[in-house]
Amino acid sequence: MEELKVPVYADVIASGEVPEYLFWVGCAGSFDARAQKVSRAFAKLLNKAGVSFAILGEEESCTGDPARRAGNEFLFQMSALQNIEILNGYKVQKIVTACPHCFNTLKNEYPALGGKYDVIHHTQLIHTLLETGKIQVEGGSFKGKKISYHDSCYLGRVNGIYEIPRKILATLDAELVEMKRCKSKGLCCGAGGAQMFKEDEPGDKRINTERTEELLRTGAEIVGANCPFCITMLQDGIKAEEKQDELSVFDLSELIVQNLK
Amino acid sequence: MLQIIAFLLLTVTVFGIATRKFLKLRRNILLGKDIELTQDKGARIKNTLLVAFGQKKMFKRFIPAIFHLFIYVAFLFTTLELIEIIFDGITGHHRSFAAPLGGFYTFLISFVEGLSVLAFIATIIFLARRNLLKLPRFTKEEMKGWPTKDGNIILLLEIVLLMAIFTMNGTDIVLQSRDVAHYPDTGKLLVSSHLGPALFNGLSTSSLIVLERIGWWVHLIVVYGFLLYLPFSKHLHIFLAFPNVYFSKLGERGEMDNMPEIMNEVKSMMGLIEDNPEETMMDELPAFGANDIFDLSWKNVMDAYTCTECGRCTSVCPANETGKKLSPRKIMMDVRDRAEIIGSRIDSAIEEYKIDKTKALDKTNYSDGESLFDHISREELHACTTCNACVEACPVMIDPLNIIMSMRRYEILTESAGPSDWMPMFNSIENNGAVWQLPNPRTEWKDSE
Numbered sequence: 001m002e003e004l005k006v007p008v009y010a011d012v013i014a015s016g017e018v019p020e021y022l023f024w025v026g027c028a029g030s031f032d033a034r035a036q037k038v039s040r041a042f043a044k045l046l047n048k049a050g051v052s053f054a055i056l057g058e059e060e061s062c063t064g065d066p067a068r069r070a071g072n073e074f075l076f077q078m079s080a081l082q083n084i085e086i087l088n089g090y091k092v093q094k095i096v097t098a099c100p101h102c103f104n105t106l107k108n109e110y111p112a113l114g115g116k117y118d119v120i121h122h123t124q125l126i127h128t129l130l131e132t133g134k135i136q137v138e139g140g141s142f143k144g145k146k147i148s149y150h151d152s153c154y155l156g157r158v159n160g161i162y163e164i165p166r167k168i169l170a171t172l173d174a175e176l177v178e179m180k181r182c183k184s185k186g187l188c189c190g191a192g193g194a195q196m197f198k199e200d201e202p203g204d205k206r207i208n209t210e211r212t213e214e215l216l217r218t219g220a221e222i223v224g225a226n227c228p229f230c231i232t233m234l235q236d237g238i239k240a241e242e243k244q245d246e247l248s249v250f251d252l253s254e255l256i257v258q259n260l261k
Numbered sequence: 262m263l264q265i266i267a268f269l270l271l272t273v274t275v276f277g278i279a280t281r282k283f284l285k286l287r288r289n290i291l292l293g294k295d296i297e298l299t300q301d302k303g304a305r306i307k308n309t310l311l312v313a314f315g316q317k318k319m320f321k322r323f324i325p326a327i328f329h330l331f332i333y334v335a336f337l338f339t340t341l342e343l344i345e346i347i348f349d350g351i352t353g354h355h356r357s358f359a360a361p362l363g364g365f366y367t368f369l370i371s372f373v374e375g376l377s378v379l380a381f382i383a384t385i386i387f388l389a390r391r392n393l394l395k396l397p398r399f400t401k402e403e404m405k406g407w408p409t410k411d412g413n414i415i416l417l418l419e420i421v422l423l424m425a426i427f428t429m430n431g432t433d434i435v436l437q438s439r440d441v442a443h444y445p446d447t448g449k450l451l452v453s454s455h456l457g458p459a460l461f462n463g464l465s466t467s468s469l470i471v472l473e474r475i476g477w478w479v480h481l482i483v484v485y486g487f488l489l490y491l492p493f494s495k496h497l498h499i500f501l502a503f504p505n506v507y508f509s510k511l512g513e514r515g516e517m518d519n520m521p522e523i524m525n526e527v528k529s530m531m532g533l534i535e536d537n538p539e540e541t542m543m544d545e546l547p548a549f550g551a552n553d554i555f556d557l558s559w560k561n562v563m564d565a566y567t568c569t570e571c572g573r574c575t576s577v578c579p580a581n582e583t584g585k586k587l588s589p590r591k592i593m594m595d596v597r598d599r600a601e602i603i604g605s606r607i608d609s610a611i612e613e614y615k616i617d618k619t620k621a622l623d624k625t626n627y628s629d630g631e632s633l634f635d636h637i638s639r640e641e642l643h644a645c646t647t648c649n650a651c652v653e654a655c656p657v658m659i660d661p662l663n664i665i666m667s668m669r670r671y672e673i674l675t676e677s678a679g680p681s682d683w684m685p686m687f688n689s690i691e692n693n694g695a696v697w698q699l700p701n702p703r704t705e706w707k708d709s710e
Contacts, residue, residue: 006707027696029706036706043707057704061694069647070683071550071669073520075690077527082694085533108513113524153648158515184321184653188579193647197696198682201644204584 028228035228151186212237293559367448398572429476431457550670574651
């Protein structure tokens with residue numbers, strides 16, 4: 001297997017070059033075992049397409065999204081201003097991230113704090129790379145398979161990106177089976193608003209169970225996702241229903257990597 | 262003459278009471294904090310035309326949208342008819358506009374009649390939906406008691422109004438056909454020219470004259486009654502939907518309101534800006550976020566008064582759908598209830614609500630020892646996933662999430678409370694720059710397999 005080339009921003013700058021993209025890995029992409037695989041898949045795509053990029057490495061820290069949405073504005077401001085210091089210090093212009101929460105915060109919330117960048121979600125970049133032929137897929141292995149797609153709240157409803165991920169899935173030659181609640185009506189996985197970091201409030205069932213049940217009704221074998229927290233939630237839901245053999249969750253970047261020409 | 266006097270007395274009284282009531286409503290909305298929402302008028306007007314007048318967001322659910330549209334358009338055009346009724350009431354004439362407008366009058370009244378039939382059908386369906394089909398969103402916990410009655414009262418009033426219109430027009434047509442004096446020719450009306458003779462042909466002319474007057478007066482009284490009932494009901498959206506959409510959030514949906522006071526504090530802590538000596542001299546910690554109406558924005562309060570309790574928000578809320586206590590609609594109803602309580606207590610001018618007894622009781626000098634937390638529990642606030650489904654679902658651009666976040670901010674920043682589960686996450690972000698407390702390097706993902 002080819003070795004991944006993931007340069008660190010400081011090193012690239014020190015060598016006198018400027019990476020085109022900063023790949024913002026995020027906490028999940030850096031530390032969560034499942035999301036780490038997504039980071040690697042996306043980096044592999046970037047390598048394959050010859051995209052110039054670098055990560056902040058140890059200089060990256062949490063964007064502050066879960067703190068802000070928990071109500072802890074103080075902690076959000078500390079995280080955000082620290083990150084902005086670093087990003088502005090490197091004169092970063094383009095950021096790409098595989099986490100829709102990081103994406104939303106960097107894109108929509110940092111400008112008010114003095115951090116203005118051109119921020120895109122990794123599905124947007126993957127779509128462009130596919131369009132321009134920088135990466136190519138062969139659909140064969142997915143032919144005839146049913147794939148569903150779970151809209152994350154922060155890519156979908158909050159930022160209005162519904163079609164690009166579906167266009168990526170369309171390149172795989174699989175049959176897209178939508179859940180009843182999709183696009184702007186997509187049901188949350190249950191992790192947002194810092195729910196990921198706390199126990200559920202009392203209720204009848206977990207939100208990810210509700211979503212998993214809906215997913216199972218589609219008869220899909222694979223569900224495409226775009227968010228590390230959704231992936232965790234859906235996997236937990238599928239595991240709770242003991243359906244791991246029938247349905248697996250993948251980030252869109254992973255699906256593309258599995259089918260690279 | 263007697264009718265003119267009765268009309269004038271009634272009209273002056275109704276408008277007098279309504280003005281007082283609507284001024285109080287305005288005062289209650291302005292209990293909220295002042296915020297600037299006037300920038301980018303073009304985009305605001307466009308939103309108002311599309312979403313309020315054009316009902317754009319209603320059409321996400323097509324069938325109810327169609328029936329609602331019938332009632333909405335009928336309501337808009339019936340106001341035209343109302344202009345004539347008021348004109349007739351003042352002058353003592355009958356159908357003053359019939360002769361001058363001629364054929365156009367026939368068309369206009371026929372148009373209103375057609376809409377009224379559609380509105381009648383829609384109203385019956387809406388009543389059935391609430392009382393026979395018992396749609397889940399109309400029977401949730403927060404709808405028990407008054408809110409359910411309120412919804413039915415409005416629909417029943419609509420039925421009475423529509424029946425009055427057809428009594429008035431139907432009897433008029435029959436009277437015209439009998440060449441009774443003072444009943445100018447309206448031409449052939451779409452509905453009443455058929456319905457009128459069918460229903461009223463057997464009646465004597467004197468009964469018809471009385472019945473026509475009853476129809477006219479009931480029409481007027483229901484409209485006036487509606488005007489006076491509105492401020493107490495959930496039905497204010499018929500007026501407030503327009504300003505509420507106009508003043509709704511423009512920028513990115515994903516951007517939470519920045520808190521510049523905290524940003525500047527953090528900046529000066531980090532040495533990014535010079536300390537402002539005046540600010541560091543503060544003797545007490547300021548309150549952040551909202552625990553009461555006074556800390557919400559006036560737009561939050563207007564949202565609450567605009568809410569017509571349709572429950573689209575609650576029916577798509579992931580927390581509510583999985584049996585948690587949170588219901589975005591209840592949040593809006595609670596904010597309105599609290600604003601009403603404060604408003605009526607300010608009106609009462611009772612000494613005990615004054616903070617400074619030497620000054621007048623107003624929003625800056627008010628404390629009743631209660632807060633929004635007496636209406637909205639922490640369990641509700643903690644159940645929100647910030648998924649924005651409620652914001653997306655609201656046809657009149659109400660933002661329940663904004664209120665939930667303001668109250669979360671109060672809990673965390675001012676009370677230093679909140680779910681204890683969050684503490685490790687907060688500590689980890691603060692000390693480790695990551696949401697989890699892990700010793701691993703941030704770059705290990707590159708090499709792990």
